[in-house]
Amino acid sequence: MSWLLFMLGLAIAEEPNATIEVVGSTDIEVYVAPIEVIVSTNVENIEAEIDPTQAFAYSSRYWHNAQVKNERGAYEPVTLNHDRIMVYSEDTIEYAWEDCNYKLKPMKCSMKNGHYYLETTVHVDDNELVVRAILFDPYAQVIAMGSSTNRKIIKWIKQQEIRQQTTVYPNQPQGQVQLPQANCQSGTSCQRPSYPIPPSGPRSQTTLDKPKEEMPLKWTIDHMLLNRHVQQAMLLMWCSTKMDLD
DSSP states (O other): OHHHHHHHHHHHHHOTTOOOOOOOOOOEEEEEOOOEEEEOOOOTTOOOOOOTTHHHHHHHHHGGGOEEEOTTSOEEEHHHHSSOEEEEOTTTHHHHOOSSOTTTOHHHHHHHHTOEEEEEEEEEOSSEEEEEEEEEOTTSOEEEEEEEEEEOEEEEEOOOOEEEOOBOOOSSOOOEEEOOOOOOOTTSOOOOOEEEOOOOSOSBOOOEEEOOOSOOEEEEEOOOOOHHHHHHHHHHHHHTOEEOOO
């Protein structure tokens, strides 16, 4: 027993700088925060309600459009040399990372755990609605962005003018008048020449135009938040994503 302890102590003495290497995860991970709606208008008939998990749903669908920098310095499709991008939501991130509160400080937790952070906001004012998706790298630097807008439509309709036109036709019917019979040779028939009678009286009456004095009518179509606006913003964002994994 003493001999075994002596040999163990000798091995430790010969390698005093021995370390244990911990290999971390090589997966590309993205945390997608819920959609935040910011309304800065008092107009009540503007629809600005959306499922906050739509950003996560569309990211799970469009992540394959991202590009990754390879060893030659060029960008290639992420699916060429990587299995997939792991996309997490507010509900699924706790199963992969339990050491941080993503609901309280999502960007700080993303930087701490070394993965990407996707933030989606909807800004609504009196005239416009903007959906904006921003992707941050593990160093909190913006690497991609996509947006979609919907503006209020205002059209002015000019009041119709009154235009009256009356056409008057003469009462005298059109006919033909025959002239006296011309001299004809004997043994031959001869007809009297006839000419049409021009109608008498005016054909039409002067046109009357009377414009209205009222103000033009205002037709307004308010902007609204639709599901396709979030879809377009997420697709544009993922198609412009270029990741540098070094």
